[in-house]
Amino acid sequence: MVTRRRFLELGGISTVSSALAFGAGELAAPDYSLEIAPCEVEIGPKRKIRTVAYNGQVPGPLLRFREGQPVTIEVTNRTENAEVVHWHGLFLRSEVDGAMEEGTPMIAPGARTRMTFVPKPAGFRWYHTHTAANGDFRKAQFSGQHGFLLIEPRENAGAYDQEIFLALHDWDGQMLASDDGSMNASYRYSTVNGKMVGFGEPLRVKDGQRVLFHILNASPTEVHWLAFAGHVFRVVALDGNAVPSPAVVSMLRLAPAERVSAIVEMTNPGVWILGEVRKHVQAAGMAIHVEYANRSGNASWEQPQSLIWNYEQFAAKDDGKRDESGVVEIPLVFESKFRGHGAADHWMINGKSYPDTETIALTRGQRYRLRFKNRSLDDHPVHLHRHSFEVRNASVGGAQKGLMKDVILVDAKTEAAVEFTADNPGMTLFHCHQQDHMDNGFMMLFRYV
């Protein structure tokens, strides 16, 4: 089995070759260029973070693709480490999906690569690094390497007056002992679009507007809860996919890598706070001011008293009439292995840690149900690459259908089930999106026979 470190080395070699080819100047200009490079971002007054980001900004530039229309992206790696860009939520070939475990070549330090693909499906996606941090809180998803990606449908749907993209992120982390006896990541600062609350420009809206918020949790490990004082969200899509039952909610929950698209009717003029519901996280900076036109003054916050969320409210009811006889069930049991109070736990799927996990064979066209059994004390936002899945049972809530996602949070000591059709041949990675969990074995591959 090729280890992650070994794969980095191999991938690096491959990417250098690409860089030499581009050096000949034979190719036309790409549609988009991303430069991965160290930079300093000012997240708050006198609070600067040395990190690595795309094009010197956090989040990276918004990429807008047209569904089905080929796009060429050039990526230059100006860091000292091999890098790779994962196109999260897209149905791509393994070679360009952006995970070296699947076979995507790494981009060696100083190298440049170019990729062309046909973006699909339409919806709110994102891109981010897919490397290992291995305990370095400046690397991988702990860095600023994340950006929005919107694949426009062929026919634009959605009646809104303004579109706003928000990315949540946590910074300056470290591993600390937790109540359950294991080490967990803890952060000093939290930001919205790379800024702590009150620093940077507010979101500017007008009375009567319908604003479509695309919100991404780009935190390396943390689940976040958001509320918008004086307003409610009408959730229309999760992970970029339209939900069967749009619902009005007072707060959003986003696990790492999850996205929520929600319409907010701007009918309450004033200056408001859109921010983390939990006080200590908002105090660390995770909020942003929303300012109506011709309004000023201190931003107002209305503190919710509880955390409310479930996937079921956005799904269609499962009437139990669907023929499930052809669905092949794959049980996946999540467990941790204690490695000392001074070390992060090791993670296992069906008793094994990556790269020793079983690579499960899929048959093209077959419908599969992944039945997750989380026996650990942690919640896990698990992500399936290159496919979307239908949520059939979430940790909270009963049977459901029609809710398409690519990340689902499986709560500690609960079970959940999702279904997907194997319709995109190639190596396919499945993993927990918490960076430290990935780095400690919580990954496995599917292959097509």
Next chain:
Amino acid sequence: MSRMIRRNSVRWCVFALFVAFGLCALPAMAQGNYEIQVYGADTIAPKSTMVELHSNFTPVGQKKFFDGVYPTNHQEHETLEITQGINDWSEIGFYVFTSLQDGHGWQWVGDHIRPRVRVPDSWHWPVGVSLSTEVGYQRAVYSQDTWTWEIRPIIDKSAGRWYFAVNPALERTWHGPDVVQGIGFSPAAKVGYDFTKVVSGGLEYYADYGRITAVSALHDQQQQLFVVTDLNVSPKWEINIGVGVGATASTDHWMVKGILGRHFSWVKQSQVD
């Protein structure tokens, strides 16, 4: 996600115990062993309190009166330690020392107060570092030195299943015959290993080398080695049990120690805090 320090509580519990030992063990043949603990660097969280009972028994110790001080043989020491977290980098501890012994009944021995500060997590130091200072009184029949002061640097590190801590403590007698001794050096150290998530085992070393400027002869030094176990059964509880052997003529030959601690939080943590 809460970050509160189950491991740390065990550590500092295992540590806190040692202060009184060091204090009372200052002069050769002095009495001590009220709190036998190697301190960890972490402090108690703000708005919470740790209550600990230190129970130490000397099966084989000093059997004769020494300069008017009770013999330690078969003494049972019960020490109540209450530690209040102030903020995320400081705490203050208070001790009540007592002793039970045939012929003397259950006696109050003395009280100490111990403020402590530590390097905050946000500094990202590779090791835990804190500094405690302890001032207190003990009755002359239990220690010739009735007023003592101690300053204790604390350094610790968890690495995988291993845990290391060092407490190079300095002591000073304010009232008693050892005032003339100046500053004494009483280091303590611990090495622990996590056998499971619940059960840890290790060795704790406690010593009193005498004056820092003139180390005592080995015969007059105090040195003890404990085999200990820490049971991490719950974030609310701490349990430390050990058996120690004295390595010099001036040290009690056998000791058994136990710490039972309970953590109390004074704020009802809601989902949104």
